[in-house]
Amino acid sequence: MSHGFETLAIHAGQDPEVRTGAVIPPIYQTSTYAQDAVGAPRQGYEYSRSGNPTRDALQECLAALEGGRVGLAFASGLAAEDTLLRTVCRPGDHVVIPDDAYGGTYRLFARVAERWGLTYTPAKVSDVDAVRAAIRPTTKIVWIETPTNPLLGIADIAALAGVAHDAGALLAVDNTFASPYLQQPLAHGADVVVHSTTKYVGGHSDVVGGALVVADQALGDELRYHQNAMGAINGPFDAWLTLRGIKTLGVRMDRHCDNAERIAAFLASHAKVAQVIYPGLPSHPGHEVAAKQMRRFGGMISFRAAGGEEHAVQVCNRARLFVLAESLGGVESLIEHPGRMTHASAAGSPLEVPGDLVRLSVGIETVDDLLADLEQALG
Secondary structure, rough: OOOOOOHHHHHHOOOOOOOOOOOOOOOOOEOOOEEEEEEHHHOOOOOOOOHHHHHHHHHHHHHHHEEEEEEEEEOOHHHHHHHHHHHHHOOOOOEEEEOOHHHHHHHHHHHHHHOOOOOOEOOOOOOHHHHHHOOOHHHHHHEEEEEOOOOOOOOOOHHHHHHHOOOOOEEEEEOOOOOHOOOOHHHOOEEEEEOOOOOOOOOOOOOOOOOEEEOOOHHHHHHHHHHHHOOOOOOHHHHHHHHHHHHOOHHHHHHHHHHHHHHHHHHHOOOOEEEOOOOOOOOOOHHHHHHHHHHOOEEEEEEEEEEHHHHHHHHHHHHOOOEOOOHHHHOOOEOOOOHOOOOHHHHOOOOOOOEEEEEEOOOOOOOHHHHHHHHHOOO
16 A cells, blocks of 8 residues: 555654554664574564564655655665765776765765775766766766755756667666755656755754665665675664654655745845746746656755855855755755865865855744845845
8 A cells, every 4th residue: 555755754663662652753872683593583683783572663764754665774874975986886887977966975975985096077967968968888877956055957857878888888767956856766767765864854953864875675685785795874863863864854845845935035136136946936947857856945045145255254254044064855944155164175276166155954933034134144
């Protein structure tokens, strides 16, 4: 029997606990498990790096929300990314990445994986031909974000799945900005979905985590082996917090989107804003593709300050209700200057972001209060 998204978010992997009937999965805060006999671990549990019931509940729920067969939870989004790369790739292989990828992703490729022998080529993921041109015979993964971070570019998942598969590569989609509620990349042909569950999935700025979800059982088994072998799993309390956040993902995302739509319209008409970048605006070049593959357009907005970089920095410093902080996707609204904060590692590279750019993570507060804060911050 199939169920709706909100039902899966509350129930998938989360049946009442058998012994007591506890409605919420317990936090199994244990490192090891008593075994019934040598070579006979009880229900398969022997050591919590290899398996933990709380983490398993989260992994089952994540797989259900993304329409996948295997979900895996990690200590952070970057831990999930690193595990994917070292599972699928070998030294000498190549990956295509977004030309405005998240700064941490770029740092992983440029400062860590490249030293291991993995090469990469940035490409504009909103341009199918540009991605195709970036592929080499050694390409193992076409890695995309949609929307991208922080320029909110939109990639056509189905089209790029075809490009990747024609080249014998996998398509990995970082779905952090959209969340499974707004977009399910596996349904459009992607092979792997990547999440920083720290963001919208957890949703309350109180836990760090990451996830991989795949539709192919064999790939899932290989990733699970590396998850255990590399060991970057999340702890049971982190898994429990993430599950608690997931339960309200649908209702939170609806409010994030409601507020973001109002704020994008406000900024688009403001004299001190040079450009608003939001996929929900018809002026966004990726608007039609986003409308095809997303339920709604998300809670992330970027804009370019009319007064240049110093004005952008001033806006960030003046904001009061929008908290000046890195990260995104929590119930509270955040503001940041990507060039000097989340994307500082990309300075001087092809992925450097404009100095006049401001990024907003629009929360679920009363929208009129958020609008008033932006009005005063813009000066």
